[in-house]
Amino acid sequence: MADSFPPPDSDSAAGPLLLEGxxxxxxxxxxxxxxxxxxxxEEQPLPLDLSGLGDIDLSGFQLLAAAAQTLHTKGHRLVLTxxxxxxxxxxxxxxxxxxxxGASS
Incomplete structure (x- = not known):
């Protein structure tokens, strides 16, 4: 997992978040x-890079849907790459x- 990515309040956060494992x-x-x-x-949209993932099962797709719904209620979007x-x-x-x-490969 990408624990080294800066926390949400960091000014150094740039580019998509990389999910790994x-x-x-x-x-x-x-x-x-x-x-x-x-x-x-308050990041919007929230870019999430899935290229570091090995596999996604149904629970993983549920997590993505939950994250998207959480962002949607705030008027934000989840953008997958x-x-x-x-x-x-x-x-x-x-x-x-x-x-x-808005997703890309």
Whole structure:
């Protein structure tokens, strides 16, 4: 996981947040604890780079949806980058295609 990324109130934070490791049931709690402060920040949109992830399971997609919903309630957006094509397909099948808006590979 990218614990070295500056905290949300840091002026040095630039570019997308990089998620590393796996976004699965075994790592989901740690990943959410790392991501939650960013969803509470005033950064908008919140860019999240998934290129450092090995795998995403259903709990990982739920985490992304929860982060997007949290940001949406504040009028902000989650912007995903580094998506594998298979993840794009899964997001669409799960009815989460709106997370792909503005997403890049």
């Amino acid at each position: 796996d976004l699965d049931i075994f790592a989901i709690q740690d990943q959410w604890e790392w991501l939650a402060p960013w969803t509470a920040s 580094g998506l594998k094509e298979e993840w794009r397909s899964r997001l669409t099948l799960l009815g989460l295609a709106d997370l792909l808006e």
